[in-house]
Amino acid sequence: AQKITQTQPGMFVQEKEAVTLxxxxxxxxxxxxxxxxxxxxxxxxxxxxxxxxxxxxxxxEGRYSLNFQKARKSANLVISASQLGDSAxxxxxxxxxxxxxxxxxxxxxxxxxxxx
Amino acid sequence: xAGVTQTPKxxxxxxxxSMTLQCTQDMNHNYMYWYRQDPGxxxxxxxxxxxxxxxxxxxxxxxxxxxxxTTEDFPLRLELAAPSQTSVYFCASISGFRTGExxxxxxxxxxxx
Numbered sequence: 001a002q003k004i005t006q007t008q009p010g011m012f013v014q015e016k017e018a019v020t021l022x023x024x025x026x027x028x029x030x031x032x033x034x035x036x037x038x039x040x041x042x043x044x045x046x047x048x049x050x051x052x053x054x055x056x057x058x059x060x061e062g063r064y065s066l067n068f069q070k071a072r073k074s075a076n077l078v079i080s081a082s083q084l085g086d087s088a089x090x091x092x093x094x095x096x097x098x099x100x101x102x103x104x105x106x107x108x109x110x111x112x113x114x115x116x
Numbered sequence: 117x118a119g120v121t122q123t124p125k126x127x128x129x130x131x132x133x134s135m136t137l138q139c140t141q142d143m144n145h146n147y148m149y150w151y152r153q154d155p156g157x158x159x160x161x162x163x164x165x166x167x168x169x170x171x172x173x174x175x176x177x178x179x180x181x182x183x184x185x186t187t188e189d190f191p192l193r194l195e196l197a198a199p200s201q202t203s204v205y206f207c208a209s210i211s212g213f214r215t216g217e218x219x220x221x222x223x224x225x226x227x228x229x
Contacts, residue, residue: 006158109158
């Protein structure tokens with residue numbers, strides 16, 4: 001079974017508008033972490049934002065925020081005021097058992113295209 | 117700051133050839149990982165290590181081997197290259213758990229013909 005599901009292969013957004021990238025996850029652990037990474041066309045992986053399962057507040061980092069709905073097991077990324085440079089692949093990832101040594105598991109990604 | 121360094125960045129192999137992808141990190145991280153990314157896909161874990169002398173298989177370990185003799189180095193070995201191993205390979209490291217982000221190398225693009 002997929003641990004991380006990203007249902008949107010591709011998304012388009014107008015410059016300066018907000019966009020939400022969906023991510024749902026599957027785990028029976030109580031302690032886990034959720035991550036979002038950006039991969040521009042140059043290929044590198046850029047860390048964007050982290051949400052811990054016990055964090056009561058949604059994580060925010062500049063124009064990025066994470067809409068964490070624990071009961072629904074969703075961790076959607078919201079990008080506000082989109083810029084042309086936001087065009088990239090976006091990956092959601094999860095680490096289970098934060099007290100252990102489990103590695104990150106990634107979703108298949110969403111390709112975001114920002115239109116001028 | 118060097119971070120995670122991977123070499124080579126590009127390589128073309130013939131079927132049956134062997135090679136080693138090198139990965140070095142200078143952040144004294146205990147945890148290191150090798151992922152592969154096929155075109156248009158997410159990252160799949162090949163092998164990982166939680167410290168020197170300790171390695172473990174990930175989701176797609178067949179056709180690969182790793183070693184971790186030092187904290188800094190985590191090479192990935194392909195013994196008999198096959199076209200199915202054509203991919204981009206990422207090495208990554210992390211200091212610990214919880215909020216620690218994964219630090220990635222720039223990737224190594226491998227083509228097997």
